[in-house]
Amino acid sequence: MTAAPERRPERPALDIEAIRRDFPILQQQVHGQPLAYLDNAATSQKPAAVIEAVSRYYREDNANIHRAVHTLADRATAAYEGAREKVRRFINAGSSREVVFTRGATEAINLVAASFGQRLREGDEILVSHLEHHANIVPWQQLCERTGATLRVIPMTATGELDLADLDGLINERTRLVSVVHVSNVFGTINPVERIVEAAHAREIPVLLDGAQATPHAPVDVQSLGCDFYVFSGHKMYGPTGIGVLYGREALLETMPPYQTGGDMIRTVSFEGTEFNELPFRFEAGTPNIAGAVGLGAAVDYLEGVGLERIAAREQELLAYGTQALESVEGLSIVGTAPRKAAVLSFVVEDMHPGDMGTILDHQGVAVRTGHHCAMPAMQFLGLPGTTRASLAFYNTFEEVDRLVKALAFAREVLG
């Protein structure tokens, strides 16, 4: 081990101690040690403001939305639609008609695969990348099996980046959709999605961006990205589980058939036929996760209160510190070394299985993720059974990074 890296001063503008007090779950001990929660890419913790918003909704406002004329129904509808407007502003969508609530990013992708996917025919192609989470592979694979379309893959490099050398060859006259990850959950790589959007749009091919790992960490503007679909999950951006978003360009959503059918997504129903509701309700059959949407709206408020720019800056400091600190650990290699990264540190340590490492770290109160991170193709490409992943959020501290490094040294001692 070399000397510990020099610590950068905390930005006075962001009071981390105060921020940590906003997250009740961080105040606990695990195995007798203060919890160092470094698994934020799996799910982030929730500030009290989100927990209270969900609780308050159920205590004070709960009713079904969009239908009844009583007061609670009005309040519940206002809360739900208010959350949609907050999300619209958060991603700078042109209209709230373009913001569809889903269960999460996974359901949003499945929605597009089921609905937009109906236009696919044998011989058509869908282009994904080698860096994708399984959620952006399997729905397309299944769609290809149903339709006879072909799944094509943008290759990756050993540094965990996209290899775009042959992008113009991969996007061709058979391509019907390009669906790529904005920020890699395994490596943290921030992909040059603008370039992909440009190449696809040159052929008038729509692009879906999986933003599950992007929205918690930096401002996202779907209009400046120019994408046609953008999907993300509430729970990874300090909101509740079970709520997520499909952003879809209005003109494109208008051409898409419903995904699920039932109540709330209809205008008129008779036994002769059904007229569907307008956007975005057409894609929200049944009573939605109202409390989840309210919680997501509160998460947006919280993030905007702290400031996405400040969050991004703070996390880049943690990333730089963590990268340097981990590089000092003997036998450790960081997997994923793109120049533009979110605060994700995937790594392997010589002669130490990630599963063993995770167990020993847990006993020291350090929560990391180990395994294939739902991205088996990327792991297979690198010839790794898995990695250990420390994914940092702005509420993490330099001390927690130091504890990770110490815990790794102790894991070496225990595992021999």
Add this chain to the structure above:
Amino acid sequence: MQIEGQDFIAGFVPEALRDREPAPAIVETQERIAAEFEFLGDWAERYKYIVDLGRKLPPFPEEHRTEANRLHGCQSQVWLHTRMHDGRLQIRATSDAAIVSGLIALVLRVYDDHAPEAILVSPPEFIGRIGLASHLSPTRSNGLHAMIQAIRNHALEAIAPG
């Protein structure tokens, strides 16, 4: 702590074996393991010992390292092969992870080379007793649960009529 081990096998014991007492030899081995672990100090000492046991695991026959023998639902890779010999279930297993290898060594010490009926009526109580009960939880994706379940399934198949 032992309750988890008991719960784990609930419903897995065939009707004909329900009244049988746990096999004395298996119980005794588990007692001995529990006694050994009592001598060990904190969690780190226990894991060091487990890792050490894993290193001494007999080599796994390479021809059995097949996809069919691989157990799923674990973060580490685990291969398990059994065969019946003289009315006893012979068990071989291996893993690419050190802790799981040690757990395999313990499991084999308890169950290897016993009659399938004896295996089925003898729950893995030692796991709770050595302070590793959380390892047995089906949600813990480290392979111990999958391994014990596989051994029990193999034992069930071995006594299945026909």
